[in-house]
Amino acid sequence: MPRHAPYLAVAEALRARILAGEWAIGERLPSRVRLAEEYRVGRNVLQRATDRLIIDGLLEGRAGSGTYVRVPRERLRLVRSRRGEHTGGGSPSVVGVTERGKADSWDAHSQVRVPAPEGIAERLAINPGDLCVRTHYEFLADGLPVQLSESWEPMAITDGTPVVLPEKGPLAGKGVVQRMRSIGVAVETVIELPRPARATRAQANLLGICLGDLVLQIERTIYDADGRPVETADMVIPDRRREVAYEFAVDRP
Incomplete structure (x- = not known):
């Protein structure tokens, strides 16, 4: 043995x-x-x-x-499901992915003309230093912080349009799919890379958890029909509050 x-x-x-x-x-x-x-x-x-x-x-x-x-806490499931396009509010919406158990409110802060760091530039297939809109999100459910997200969109795509700011304008809070569609960009594909990690001090403070607590980090990039990245985001979900499940329909012959 x-x-x-x-x-x-x-x-x-x-x-x-x-x-x-x-x-x-x-x-x-x-x-x-x-x-x-x-x-x-x-x-x-x-x-x-x-x-x-x-x-x-x-x-x-x-x-x-x-x-x-530890004081026992309710741990709810967040189901990310490929069952048709989600059209609800906020940055979590992606192509063909809906969410059950999602946040019921969020705070967002956008900055324009932010130079893309090298790693973000690589994910967006642009040059380091190219200008982007960066939006930081804090998502709440029942008053508790349940997710952080930092989103980057190239200004080469949205600059001068009514949807340059994700949470302002005529499509505020409608998500990447609808906003891009309104300016003639057909969004088609999303890739998510989930990885376990430990909460940094800044993440722990924002999420109300302990430094070093287990979190799930999801690197998400959304592409248009030509394979061009139109948005990339880093999401952080505290393990003590949420478990994440991916659900996909089976293609039938």
């Missing part, structure tokens, strides 16, 4: 003690030094064990304070 890694054995022992109620919800665990001595393991092993329980949602780390038993 294969042996479990030492940190997994410690994690399971701590999990059993937490579930048995040895430490109350919101209570701080003993120091990592003390727990490492108790289980006769190194501090790195104890660190990995507690990190595992943080990912599993049983513990939370508080910078400069310690590790606590």
Whole structure:
């Protein structure tokens, strides 16, 4: 029989003690030094064990304070479904993708004539320094922050049109598809690259979570019928508040 890694054995022992109620919800665990001595393991092993329980949602780390038993929170599912075009408000709308469990309100702030950084320029197939509209979104559900997004659109496509600002003008909040269609750009394809990550300090502050909490980062790029990128965005979704599921219809012969 294969042996479990030492940190997994410690994690399971701590999990059993937490579930048995040895430490109350919101209570701080003993120091990592003390727990490492108790289980006769190194501090790195104890660190990995507690990190595992943080990912599993049983513990939370508080910078400069310690590790606590996490208060249970409702974790809702966000379903991204390829079942026809979504025409609701806000930047989340994409070609052929609808969302269930989405945010019910959002704040947005746009900046115009922002030079594209190298990475964004590569994703948009433009030159670094080419001017873009950058829009930062904070999405809320039931008053809680559930998603961040930073969107970039090349001004070469929208400059001088009524839809240069995503959240102002005649199609404010209607999403990329409708806005681009109104200026003769047929949007056809979306590519999303989801990756797990840890919350930065800025993300944690905006989302009301802890530094280092698990988040899902989605890099999304939207293309027109000629394969030209018309928008790219980085979305950040806190794992403790949302789980993301992709749903696709099966093509029938």
